Amino acid sequence: MEQLINFIIRPSRAVYDPENDLLDQEFMLKGKWYKRKDLEVVNNQGYVLQCSHYMPMIWPEGIALPCVIYCHGNSGSRVDASEAAIILLPSNVTVFALDFSGSGLSGGEYVTLGWKEKDDLRAVIDFLRADENISSIGLWGRSMGAVSCLMYGAEDPSIAGMVLDSPFSNLVDLMMELVDSYKFRLLKLTVKLAIRYLRRAVLKKANFDIKNLNTIKIAKSCFVPVLIGHAVDDNFIQPHHSDRIFDAYMGEKNIIKFEGDHNSPRPQFYFDSISIFFNNILQTPADELTSTLFDLSPKYFGEDKLSTACDVEHTDDLLVLPAADSTEDAIKRLGSSIVVLADLLSEDKKLDAQEQGFGSGSREFSSNMISFELSSGSVNSYHTPASIDYDKSVERRNATDFPSNVGEEERHECTSIDVLAMLDQHS
Secondary structure (H helix, E strand, O other): OOHHHHHHHHOOOOOOOOOHHHOOEEEOOOOOOEEEEEEEEOOOOEEEEEEEEEEOOOOOOOOOOEEEEEEOOOOOOOHHHHHHHHHHHHHHOOEEEEEEOOOOOOEEEEEEEOOOHHHHHHHHHHHHHOOOOEEEEEEEEEEEHHHHHHHHHHOOOOOEEEEOOOOOHHHHHHHHHHHHOOOOOHHHHHHHHHHHHHHHHHHHHHOOOOHHOHHHHHHHOOOOOOOOEOOOOOOOOOOHHHHHHHHHHHOOEEEEOOOOOOOOOOOOOHHHHEEEEEEEHHEEEEEOOHHOOOOHHHHHHHHHHHHHHHOOOOOOOEEOOOOOOOOOHHHHHHHOOOOOOOOOOOOOOEEEOOOOOOOOOOOOOOOOOOOOOOOOOOOOOOOOOOOOOOOOOOOOOOOOHOOOOHHHHHHHHOOOHHHHHHEEOOO
């Protein structure tokens, strides 16, 4: 019984060192410099939330950039947002990461699987909206974080869009499934009585009612555009939870299924889809080349590459991608590679938006797992590579090249988000 109580309100708390486990305070990604700004936000209960904001090292003058807030799972932390930052920063989307109260290095004793975490999210959003450099705001959550996003999104229709990775549909149903799946020492006939006991225990300790965590009911009143993702072999939060949320959801919606389990690294095409989704709903400004974010010194490029790089005239002009009526419209326009890139050897080469069809209505994808690990296997541990190959060519894929299975992924060599080859540690 105590195991179930701890699963709800006191799972293992993530322990990490910000200096070693987060992305560097200054780092290069796809030829541009970015920084990590650590800060604190106080929630409505007075708890201090430890946060990090990933952004360009030099903000483009006079331009407000969108922000995606990454929300971690019940045993996670802001460390989990590192891959989101690597994916979204090159398309001029800043990324905000936080430790929810009761998680990571933030204050608080208990987690509430989304019930009070939505208030943490509200505190962060109020903080960001007071910053004139931030335009639209999107949410990206995983597990408990996905439920937190959904609960907040139902209360704030001004959120541009949400990515929900493996949310649960009803906490009581999930608990009953876990009793069965993990062979807790409870007889079938006593499960309902046990749930009643758990409800009282959680209400007393953490001051929230587990029966209120019904995201199906919440989905029926939420109209924020949403992209739902779920692993088909997830035995912790089974895929039918996302199906039920998707069916009840009232706003614009899409769902993606992929191979793996609850904690598996997500496949490349899933990250491509997320990039396209946010590029559409956030209407991100895309720069061709921004000279202020380049460091062309021999220290970073090498003596043999300096002359070639310096021969190029850079521009700070920003283009705004055309707005689309729906996510599907945007995907038709953008194709898989949503970051507007430029060839360093040709100042006149500009990239155009490419036409692509994404089908109609909801679409489910199936692909063999393509590892997107940033370390040696742990999805919660990230290490910055020590070097970068600046000669590696960056390819732009046509709209018809959007990957939908592992065969297509291998043919395209995952060029749109080849982050492990494009990230350099600032020394």
